[in-house]
Amino acid sequence: xxxxxxxxxxxxxxxxxxxxxxxxxxxxxxxxxxxxxxxxxxxxxxxxxxxxxxxxxxxxxxxxxxxxxxxxxxxxxxxxxxxxxxxxxxxxxxxxxxxxxxxxxxxxxxxxxxxxxxxxxxxxxxxxxxxxxxxxxxxxxxxxxxxxxxxxxxxxxxxxxxxxxxxxxxxxxxxxxxxxxxxxxxxxxxxxxxxxxxxxxxxxxxxxxxxxxxxxxxxxxxxxxxxxxxxxxxxxxxxxxxxxxxxxxxxxxxxxxxxxxxxxxxxxxxxxxxxxxxxxxxxxxxxxxxxxxxxxxxxxxxxxxxxxxxxxxxxxxxxxxxxxxxxxxxxxxxxxxxx
Amino acid sequence: xxxxxxxxxxxxxxxxxxxxxxxxxxxxxxxxxxxxxxxxxxxxxxxxxxxxxxxxxxxxxxxxxxxxxxxxxxxxxxxxxxxxxxxxxxxxxxxxxxxxxxxxxxxxxxxxxxxxxxxxxxxxxxxxxxxxxxxxxxxxxxxxxxxxxxxxxxxxxxxxxxxxxxxxxxxxxxxxxxxxxxxxxxxxxxxxxxxxxxxxxxxxxxxxxxxxxxxxxxxxxxxxxxxxxxxxxxxxxxxxxxxxxxxxxxxxxxxxxxxxxxxxxxxxxxxxxxxxxxxxxxxxxxxxxxxxxxxxxxxxxxxxxxxxxxxxxxxxxxxxxxxxxxxxxxxxxxxxxxx
Numbered sequence: 001x002x003x004x005x006x007x008x009x010x011x012x013x014x015x016x017x018x019x020x021x022x023x024x025x026x027x028x029x030x031x032x033x034x035x036x037x038x039x040x041x042x043x044x045x046x047x048x049x050x051x052x053x054x055x056x057x058x059x060x061x062x063x064x065x066x067x068x069x070x071x072x073x074x075x076x077x078x079x080x081x082x083x084x085x086x087x088x089x090x091x092x093x094x095x096x097x098x099x100x101x102x103x104x105x106x107x108x109x110x111x112x113x114x115x116x117x118x119x120x121x122x123x124x125x126x127x128x129x130x131x132x133x134x135x136x137x138x139x140x141x142x143x144x145x146x147x148x149x150x151x152x153x154x155x156x157x158x159x160x161x162x163x164x165x166x167x168x169x170x171x172x173x174x175x176x177x178x179x180x181x182x183x184x185x186x187x188x189x190x191x192x193x194x195x196x197x198x199x200x201x202x203x204x205x206x207x208x209x210x211x212x213x214x215x216x217x218x219x220x221x222x223x224x225x226x227x228x229x230x231x232x233x234x235x236x237x238x239x240x241x242x243x244x245x246x247x248x249x250x251x252x253x254x255x256x257x258x259x260x261x262x263x264x265x266x267x268x269x270x271x272x273x274x275x276x277x278x279x280x281x282x283x284x285x286x287x288x289x290x291x292x293x294x295x296x297x298x299x300x301x302x303x304x305x306x307x308x309x310x311x312x313x314x315x316x317x318x319x320x321x322x323x324x325x326x327x328x329x330x331x332x333x334x335x336x337x338x339x
Numbered sequence: 340x341x342x343x344x345x346x347x348x349x350x351x352x353x354x355x356x357x358x359x360x361x362x363x364x365x366x367x368x369x370x371x372x373x374x375x376x377x378x379x380x381x382x383x384x385x386x387x388x389x390x391x392x393x394x395x396x397x398x399x400x401x402x403x404x405x406x407x408x409x410x411x412x413x414x415x416x417x418x419x420x421x422x423x424x425x426x427x428x429x430x431x432x433x434x435x436x437x438x439x440x441x442x443x444x445x446x447x448x449x450x451x452x453x454x455x456x457x458x459x460x461x462x463x464x465x466x467x468x469x470x471x472x473x474x475x476x477x478x479x480x481x482x483x484x485x486x487x488x489x490x491x492x493x494x495x496x497x498x499x500x501x502x503x504x505x506x507x508x509x510x511x512x513x514x515x516x517x518x519x520x521x522x523x524x525x526x527x528x529x530x531x532x533x534x535x536x537x538x539x540x541x542x543x544x545x546x547x548x549x550x551x552x553x554x555x556x557x558x559x560x561x562x563x564x565x566x567x568x569x570x571x572x573x574x575x576x577x578x579x580x581x582x583x584x585x586x587x588x589x590x591x592x593x594x595x596x597x598x599x600x601x602x603x604x605x606x607x608x609x610x611x612x613x614x615x616x617x618x619x620x621x622x623x624x625x626x627x628x629x630x631x632x633x634x635x636x637x638x639x640x641x642x643x644x645x646x647x648x649x650x651x652x653x654x655x656x657x658x659x660x661x662x663x664x665x666x667x668x669x670x671x672x673x674x675x676x677x678x
Contacts, residue, residue, distance in 0.1 A: 041468035129380035
């Protein structure tokens with residue numbers, strides 16, 4: 001059972017799918033709008049919609065201290081959560097950080113971790129407000145929870161996975177596959193002075209959460225989005241399962257990162273389709289809204305690409321220029337499937 | 340460097356001590372009231388004070404699956420966070436749960452974990468709204484973050500560690516040491532049918548967060564409190580360091596759990612003073628407020644005990660009936676100190 005299957009079971013165990021429209025009462029002044037199964041939970045307060053998300057990073061599974069600095073780790077641990085906030089179209093507010101450290105971890109490493117996190121928090125308007133520090137026996141563990149918000153009057157515009165409909169165009173921000181290429185470069189010791197390698201390493205080490213893009217998508221009328229963390233095709237499968245539809249993606253339209261295409265031509269398409277950790281936004285909207293959204297993102301300096309459409313048939317198909325189904329070696333990233 | 344020292348370093352690294360009165364701006368509609376260094380972070384919104392807290396539990400450090408059921412683990416992982424919310428005098432609203440599981444963890448165990456958490460969430464008015472599930476290589480890791488609130492008009496009544504003043508009486512809810520006794524019983528295989536053992540096991544496995552008590556303390560005029568998680572003397576030391584004072588505690592006044600006194604007479608006082616994981620509330624207030632507070636707690640069916648007073652001298656002293664300093668073997672519970 002993959003992680004997505006597990007989430008389904010647990011959603012049932014916790015009393016129904018709030019994401020399907022059921023409004024539960026939370027004592028925090030309003031009803032739960034979004035429960036388990038989207039990028040973040042969301043609920044109404046009198047003056048705001050609050051969103052909350054949490055991510056756990058485990059040494060040996062999600063990061064490797066042999067090639068990841070503590071500074072970058074701090075940045076990335078916050079970034080993956082801000083990406084979830086962006087995928088709801090919200091603005092981040094407060095972060096809570098739990099660190100499970102080996103007792104021999106130098107204090108300088110912990111300070112570097114917080115410095116990296118603080119750099120991203122500062123540019124993102126997020127306050128690191130507290131946390132927990134414990135010791136672990138073996139692998140370092142990091143958990144970050146972020147609380148964000150949007151104006152209460154805009155509650156209906158929350159970006160939701162389930163808001164996709166057959167006939168909607170599918171778009172994705174930025175380029176894909178760069179993080180997987182950067183990880184490969186780190187693992188195999190590629191010469192970092194080679195032109196283009198730096199861009200891949202940056203993509204892997206310091207992903208840029210698409211907070212402005214999420215807000216721009218919402219303003220342009222987009223209502224369906226999620227972030228690409230487990231690989232485009234894996235995440236598109238989740239979006240389709242939640243929205244109750246399928247998708248057709250044109251292989252030749254995937255925005256493969258230029259450095260990837262140049263440095264690793266054989267693997268570039270596979271990584272773009274399934275490499276994971278892109279932290280770009282995948283979104284769907286009617287044709288006219290999609291055009292407005294892509295134009296709005298261009299104004300932010302962020303390219304966005306129409307990669308296909310949502311369809312009634314529940315499968316996710318990749319097609320070539322002639323509309324014929326093709327197969328891409330796409331590893332994806334499913335924690336439990338991998339293990 | 341113990342955990343408390345580490346927190347101090349990190350508070351400085353993150354740009355100053357918000358707890359000392361500096362109000363930082365968070366984008367979530369208001370200023371940060373409480374940052375790192377209290378039981379929970381707190382900040383203002385237009386209609387509410389929000390509080391947020393997070394705790395990480397690591398297998399082999401904080402729990403042992405040989406003698407802890409997954410159901411109890413789910414209960415306890417939420418309870419330790421609700422205890423922090425109680426220590427601020429707030430009401431819980433939403434919980435986010437991250438689970439780092441070994442790939443071979445049976446799904447039934449995960450469902451039992453959530454069932455145990457849901458039982459406590461239901462009686463506490465808290466909604467489990469989302470989370471993250473990842474795989475780990477070795478030790479199971481659990482992180483829970485809880486968001487709570489109180490009315491904005493009552494922001495000035497937040498229970499704070501730093502609000503203690505010399506001359507204040509010191510009180511503690513319930514009984515102490517039972518959890519440490521329960522842990523000892525589990526470790527050594529004490530016969531669970533012996534009278535009183537069940538109460539100790541319950542205290543260890545399913546601590547009752549003192550949410551009603553926190554609200555009652557606030558209503559009675561108490562402004563200084565924290566929860567007892569690391570052992571009474573260790574936590575009192577933190578309260579005193581934050582408040583800039585010391586304390587004198589009368590050894591013969593400590594509310595040693597009756598079953599502990601009867602079953603483990605030699606260790607009872609030590610565990611009550613430093614066993615940890617009591618999840619009772621330690622509070623300080625002027626004499627008249629303390630009397631009102633103790634009476635209010637009695638109406639809730641929760642005994643509370645005056646155990647001493649805050650003093651100007653920065654030391655924490657334990658004294659006998661004649662006022663002479665005594666030493667109690669109190670192990671305490673400092674994650675980094677222990678390791």
